[in-house]
Amino acid sequence: MTNLVSLCNITYGFVPKNSTDLFVKPRFTSRGDGITRLSVFDSNAKRIRNLRVGPIFCKSYGDAAAKMYQEDEIPKAKLIWRAIKLPIYSVALVPLTVGASAAYLETGLFLARRYAILMLSSILIITWLNLSNDVYDFDTGADKNKKESVVNMVGSRAGTLAAAVTSLVLGVAGLVWTSVNASNIRAILLLASAILCGYVYQCPPFRLSYQGLGEPLCFAAFGPFATTAFYLLLGSSSEMRQLPLSGMVLSSSLLVGFTTSLILFCSHFHQVDGDLAVGKYSPLVRLGTEKGSFVVRWAIRLLYSMLLALGLTRVLPLPCTLMCFLTLPVGNLVSSYVEKHHKVKKIFRIENCNT
Incomplete structure (x- = not known):
């Protein structure tokens, strides 16, 4: 049994057009967890070339599967x-x-x-x-x-x-x-x-x-x-x-509180796994990112509906209402971005294949 590695995220070296024709045998460091080179072989076990990659780390899950993470070098x-x-x-x-x-x-x-x-x-x-x-x-x-x-x-x-x-x-x-x-x-x-x-x-x-x-x-x-x-x-x-x-004054303060709470809610999308691991049960952890993205979408709609109602009833001055509605494109951008990317995770995957 040999591990076939998906090479789509490797930015250095040769990337095969047809991965089914190539086998990859990783060479681990002395620590046993970091890959620095990937040797690519053809179907006759003849090495084509070595791939140089950034630091890649593996976590084993027995014989069934494994997951590989590429550690980003952040400036x-x-x-x-x-x-x-x-x-x-x-x-x-x-x-x-x-x-x-x-x-x-x-x-x-x-x-x-x-x-x-x-x-x-x-x-x-x-x-x-x-x-x-x-x-x-x-x-x-x-x-x-x-x-x-x-x-x-x-x-x-x-x-x-x-x-x-x-x-x-x-x-x-x-x-x-x-x-x-x-x-x-x-x-x-x-x-x-x-x-x-x-x-x-x-x-x-x-x-x-x-x-x-x-x-x-x-x-x-x-x-x-x-x-x-x-x-x-x-x-x-x-x-x-x-x-x-x-x-x-009171309606303005409610709008500010609602908007600030929504910002806090959105700020937790990238750390759900970490929060759950330490027992931090924020609303987003309890809901999950899919339901959370649904909440964000409808919360933004509710926010602008409240703003429209307050403007039409003259509770808020008309110029204030119009200026607030200038932010509507940003609200739509936030809603669509969260809905599209709430599941995105930086995972470098390994699939197990039978030879």
Whole structure:
């Protein structure tokens, strides 16, 4: 019995036109698991040539089958970019900007200096969430094979945790200072609730994200709590200390929370197997990627349906509704991409054949 290897993913060397005419005998390294050359033989057992391939690793499943993985060499710069997770900081920008817009429509004020301080503080809070999440996922083993994990990259759990705590302290200080200057107790309580949601989401002993409660906590933190708090802070002035909580503000905060939760849901597609292995039962793990892609498609449709209903009933101003609908092509792109690629995995397959 000889293993016939599919050569479609090998980018170096000769690829046969008809694989049924060729047999491949791999040469393993001294460790017994890495293939560095593949010798190609014809039907008369005469070697044609050796194939040079990148590092390929095998995992045996007895005599029945085996699976082979090709380890990608990821550039350091790309790993750093992934570790920074720059797109995630949009969840700091969106609630703040939506709250500022609602405050401007209500009062005609835009407090640029306060907006800048709140933006910096929000970025520091998101940095805490990002770094502490890497630390606690490292503790549970969820990020064991995650190359872009900050802990794995810097090689120091304590240093990463210290940076996370420092970011949290500085971010909270900025939020508290702004709230005290605005003399708005409601905003302080709302922001404290949002940060508490972030803590119980990932930090021990709670780690509610492992129980599938990550998306509801995300909805509450970035939607009703953060967006409403920013609205109150950016609309407070010496003339107006207590802003009304109108239907426009509440509906806007719900849309922000819904969108942010959907982003979190989509971010788990590439790590379902790793989450399941460590007992992290997110909604996507419970549903599976096929049903998850169905949920994403209908969630996007529901989001724009809600937006249309709020616009037609004049709860949201018409210009805001029209601007939001400009993102519809992006929503369709996300839906179609998830639906098409939810099953894609980088697996280098080996099939067993009888000679």
